[in-house]
Amino acid sequence: MTCTPEPARRRHGLIAALLLVAIAGCAGPAEREAPLGRAQEALARGDGVAAEAALRDALDAGVPQPELAASLGRAELLQNDLLAARQWLGPEKFSAESQGEGYSALGELEYRAGNLPASGRAFDKALAAGGESIALWVAIARLRYRGGEQLQAIEAADRALALGPDDPAALELRAQLLRDAGDMPRALALLDRALALAPDDSNLLVERASTLGDLGQARAALRDIRRLTELAPKDQRAFYLQAVIAARGGDFRLARTLLLRSGEIERRVPAAILLSAITDLENGNPEAAASQLSRLRRLQPDNARVTLLLARALAAGGANEELVYRFAIPARRDSAAPYLQLLVGRAYEQLGDRRTAALYLDAAARPRNSLALVPIAPDGSLDGARSRGAATPRDALMLVRGLVASGQGAEAVRVAEANLARAPGSFDALLLAGDAALVGGGPSAALAHYRRAAEIRLSWPLVERLLAVTRRTGEGDAERLLSAYAARAPMDGVAARELARLRLARGELAASAEPAARAIRLRPRDPAAWALRADQALAAGQASAAETYARRAFRLHRADPAIRRTLASALEAAGAGNPAAPLNVTLAQATRGQLARR
Structure with a gap:
């Protein structure tokens, strides 16, 4: 008799639950089958405690350790005990029949521990051992995305969905990637399918509520949140989702209360810190907002929105000296936002330096195309950037910015393309290559890079680039691009405003009315x-x-x-x-x- 493993999917983890192989039933007395059956059932429902107890009974009954190591590692992972899981999985002593599942579990362990290269190697071994499954490809996709291989992550997610078109985990992952790419309607359709298959899955409810919120469907989002609280009363994500909805509706006091109950600020989630700062600013507490935004800016120094909000909070709190100290130099750059220049100019006015204030206020008033592309100046000198080289993505970014700002477009393209060759599926590398190509390689090359980046993540800054290059090359229809993005991201007030502006310029007064009204509603x-x-x-x-x-x-x-x-x-x-x-x-x-x- 030939005994073969029979894998089953565990919904609440990254990869397949390790079902115990039937060889154990072939190898020993009937009394050893009972704990194996109990362990299999416990793993399938995600109960690590019961699975571990049953597996230890199987060990006591004489089942060889290599046949159980993978399952015991999985049971410890379900209990979030990474140290105990490593004791079973780290030695890589799996039976021939359980190697695929053992390496899958080891890959998940390394992923949780933050050791991404080791996780990748373990997943490769799982595939080589014949451990391919829907859940393994879901795990590989998440690993690739986190490791900066976003295009490869999309390929892995598509592979998972091809293997299991009705698998909730595969549907959820693909929906998340579509949300990143700005395609909220398609993401919602996949989440609807997933919830039809697993209506009580709290993660799916969170994802759909978030997507509905991004689509401006607050009432439908609240229905999912209520369902989430019924299923998991202690799930604090419900408070965070409600806080976002309240803030979008302009009720910042309620948003603040809900956000505090969510615990997301204590966990230092960047999005929660940003929301907390916005609620403080709107509730008349600019000093607290500035403190949080300062911390967030250290984590995300290139986040333009955080920079502008911090400047606004300092101005609202009367911290004019600090505002000038932080932003006087950045506001002098050609790439500076007019709003930042305006705030710095007003700060100088408050400090009594009207001559310097006039320089910034004149710069803020300078006519400019709202969709014009201006090179972003680097932090620091070009010589400093050259000395650091371009071995890391951050160093490559600073070097390319310095080269672009100094007019050395050809070298900027060379550095950016080398960076892209090291990470060909990275959103950041594609965006940087597009920016360099716009200066030194031609707009058509830039457009190709931007379009590839848009497959991964579509945001307004990237849409601005696409619009500007589309107009410059004549390749594509700017209004069609803008209309498509505005439809996918109906809560983006800037996109709505620019769509209305474009239609008005074409004499389409009636067609410009709805997006203009939406822009006012979203950005009063x-x-x-x-x-x-x-x-x-x-x-x-x-x-x-x-x-x-x-x-x-x-x-x-x-x-x-x-x-x-x-x-x-x-x-x-x-x-x-x-x-x-x-x-x-x-x-x-x-x-x-x-x-x-x-």
Whole structure:
């Protein structure tokens, strides 16, 4: 009689549960079969304690240790006891029949321990031993993604889904990757399928609630959150999800309360720290917001949103000296955001240095294309970046930025392409190669890299790059790209604003109305969104509404010349329509004269 292993899937882990091989039943008396059966059932339902007890009974009954080592390691992993799991898995003493599952478990152990190269080697051994399974490919995909091989992770996830199109774990993983790529509707469809197969899976409920929230479907998200609390009353993720929904709805006090209950801040989750800072800022506690944003900026120095929020928090808290100390130099760069320049200029004004303030305020008011690409200056000198080389992704980033800023595009391309060759599936490497190609390799080469990066993660900064290069090369339709992204990410107010702006420029007034209204709803303090509404009102002949919107934009950003022009046009239109209001025409003329002097 030939006894062969029969693997089964364990839903709550990264890889397949290690079902005990039937050879044990062939090798000994019937009394050894009972604990093996109990262990198999316990592993299948994710009960590590019961599985370990049954497996130790099997050891006592005389089953050889190599036949049980893989399963005992799995049982310890289910209990999150990595040290005990290593005692069984580390020696790699598995029976021939259990090698595939043993190496799969070892790969998961190394993954949890943060030893990614060792995890990869163990998974390779599992495949070589014939241990291919849906769950193993799910584990490989997660390993590749975490290790910076995002394109290869997508390939592994597709392999898992091909092996098990109705496997909840494979569906969940592919949905997560689609969310990263900005395709929320397709991600939601996969999560719906997964939950139809496993309706009580808390991880799937969390994923679907998050996706529904990203799609702006708050009520549907709350239904999943309520279901989650019924199934797992102690699952604190429910509080975090509700905090995000409350913040999106503008209830920042409730968001703060829920966020504190979630425990995510104590666990130092970056997204939670950012949300906590935003709620503090909106609740009138800028000092606490600045403290949290300072910590987050140390973790994510290239996160432009964190930088701007920190500057805003310092300004709101009256910390003008610190604001100038931190951001006076970055705000002088051509790549600096106008908002940062405006805040630094106002800080100098508060400190009594009006001459320096004028330099920053003039820079903030300088006309610029909202989708123009400006090289990001590096932190530090080019000589310093050269001395460090480009052995790490961070060093490569700094060196390429320095080369681009100094006009050495050809060398920037060489460094970026070498970095990409070391990590051909990395989002960051593809983005860097695209940026370098835009300067030294041509826009078509840049577009190819950006499109590959978009397969992994599609965010507004990447969409900006794609739009700018698409317009420069004529390859593709900018409106189609922007419309597709805005549909996939309906909670992105900047994308909605730019879509409305593009449609208005083409004379499509009616088509621009919905995205413009959405931009205002999502970003009520965005001066550009209010100026756009004023331009729409002017195009529709609604002078009074145009004046209202333009004044709102002007109060938010007085230095922006585009907003000043919109205000002048709105005032003039309102004055022309109302002979009893000559003041509007006078103000419009004064505004135009001020612009001319600039």
